[in-house]
Amino acid sequence: MISLDTIDRQVLRALSEDATQSASALGRRFGLSQPAMWKRIRRLEEAGVLAGRRLKLDAEALGFGVTVFLGVKLGTKGRVSLEDFERAVRAIPEVQTVEHVLGLYDYRLRVVARDIADFERVLRRRIMTLPGVGDVEANVLLSEERRPGPLG
Known part of the structure; x- marks a missing residue:
């Protein structure tokens, strides 16, 4: 360190x-x-403290006015590999982040959509058809405050 x-x-x-x-x-x-x-x-x-520099796109300015966090629990853990699920979900352009987490759900996804109807389309046609998807919980983002992080 x-x-x-x-x-x-x-x-x-x-x-x-x-x-x-x-x-x-x-x-x-x-x-x-x-x-x-x-x-x-x-x-x-x-030292790895600075690990790249990223450009932050404004999703709303690009026409994506809805952000939804999805908790995804895999339903058939023995039948589908985590790698298969991750590979398939990364291919969905509306999915901005894929986080493998410990807790009630196996994955947390950040999904952007043009509006709620567009999100429903992405959910039904893309996410719910992914290999191994079981339970899904959606939380719509109302507002967001970015914090710089724990720099002391």
């Missing part, structure tokens, strides 16, 4: 808010030269 100092934590917070910031801009912000900041970022990447 890498030891993080105050500047490391500030850099991580800044990048979690906007990963497009340059080493030069971050260096100016935190009182470091561009090469010093670049070395710091590189060290965080090599």
Whole structure:
């Protein structure tokens, strides 16, 4: 585990808010030269603390106004492999995340749809026909607040 100092934590917070910031801009912000900041970022990447930079798409602006979290319990665990289910569910474009979880359900899916009718179509025609699907519970997202994470 890498030891993080105050500047490391500030850099991580800044990048979690906007990963497009340059080493030069971050260096100016935190009182470091561009090469010093670049070395710091590189060290965080090599240690695995920074594991890529992602572009966040606005699903609603793209016409997907409904987000639903699905709890999926596999009904035939002995007959279908987890890999078969995961492979099949990853092929559904409306499914944004697939999380294998411990608890009441085996998987948690984040599904986007244009509206409730579109979600019903995705649920009936795509998700409920997946290999091994048993019980499903849907929770419609009303609002979301993003938190930067536990950076101390």
